[in-house]
Amino acid sequence: EAGVAQSPRYKIIEKRQSVAFWCNPISGHATLYWYQQILGQGPKLLIQFQNNGVVDDSQLPKDRFSAERLKGVDSTLKIQPAKLEDSAVYLCASSRLAGAGTGELFFGEGSRLTVL
Amino acid sequence: GQQLNQSPQSMFIQEGEDVSMNCTSSSIFNTWLWYKQDPGEGPVLLIALYKAGELTSNGRLTAQFGTTRKDSFLNISASIPSDVGIYFCAGLSRSGNTGKLIFGQGTTLQVKP
Numbered sequence: 134e135a136g137v138a139q140s141p142r143y144k145i146i147e148k149r150q151s152v153a154f155w156c157n158p159i160s161g162h163a164t165l166y167w168y169q170q171i172l173g174q175g176p177k178l179l180i181q182f183q184n185n186g187v188v189d190d191s192q193l194p195k196d197r198f199s200a201e202r203l204k205g206v207d208s209t210l211k212i213q214p215a216k217l218e219d220s221a222v223y224l225c226a227s228s229r230l231a232g233a234g235t236g237e238l239f240f241g242e243g244s245r246l247t248v249l
Numbered sequence: 250g251q252q253l254n255q256s257p258q259s260m261f262i263q264e265g266e267d268v269s270m271n272c273t274s275s276s277i278f279n280t281w282l283w284y285k286q287d288p289g290e291g292p293v294l295l296i297a298l299y300k301a302g303e304l305t306s307n308g309r310l311t312a313q314f315g316t317t318r319k320d321s322f323l324n325i326s327a328s329i330p331s332d333v334g335i336y337f338c339a340g341l342s343r344s345g346n347t348g349k350l351i352f353g354q355g356t357t358l359q360v361k362p
Contacts, residue, residue, distance in 0.1 A: 137291070166350075175253075175337050175352035176292065188347045224291050234348045235299075236282045236341035240291025 134159060137241035139225050145247045151213035154244045158206070158227030164188075164234060165202055167210050168224040170243070176224055182208065183231050215248045222246070251276045253338055253353035261359045268325040270356045272338030280341035281314050281321040286355070287334045295336075296323070328360050 168176035
């Protein structure tokens with residue numbers, strides 16, 4: 134079974150520029166998550182999709198971050214304009230179940246963003 | 250908001266030693282999980298605990314779900330160099346028909362051969 138795929142692995146941009154990250158979850162997984170992991174911290178949930186609907190985006194900075202899940206499969210996370218404090222690893226994860234789930238998430242390798 | 254506090258923040262041990270780490274919260278969770286993250290990789294699930302007081306093992310790893318449902322413990326016995334990494338506890342918070350997974354800040358483990 135193929136794992137969660139993310140791209141790009143690394144991205145360096147200047148502040149105020151825009152960037153987009155792509156995620157392809159494990160086939161058949163109902164729930165998709167985007168987490169932000171700042172160096173030295175644990176992952177922080179940005180947005181959670183169940184199929185192609187948003188179930189939690191309470192910690193997504195909506196003035197600059199947006200995300201969509203196309204046809205309940207792939208997802209993109211966009212930042213526009215980027216700030217210095219957005220430098221982090223953006224982790225995509227998926228889980229098999231919809232609803233409350235079991236907490237068993239499968240993570241991709243992450244996309245490391247550096248904002249200069 | 251809900252927060253998980255892990256301790257210690259970091260550990261540097263000799264190969265063969267046992268390791269203990271814990272995670273506490275002011276909130277109750279129905280499920281506790283432990284993940285490990287290697288450098289440049291995403292976290293990988295090690296152990297999941299679904300009932301207060303539950304003690305679960307996975308090879309050299311043993312984890313317990315605290316009876317108050319506000320804490321969890323992870324023990325690693327006879328550590329080896331490949332145990333190096335960051336260990337995260339996570340609590341699953343359920344709200345209606347959705348669940349939200351919250352992570353601690355991590356315990357970094359270094360093992361000296």
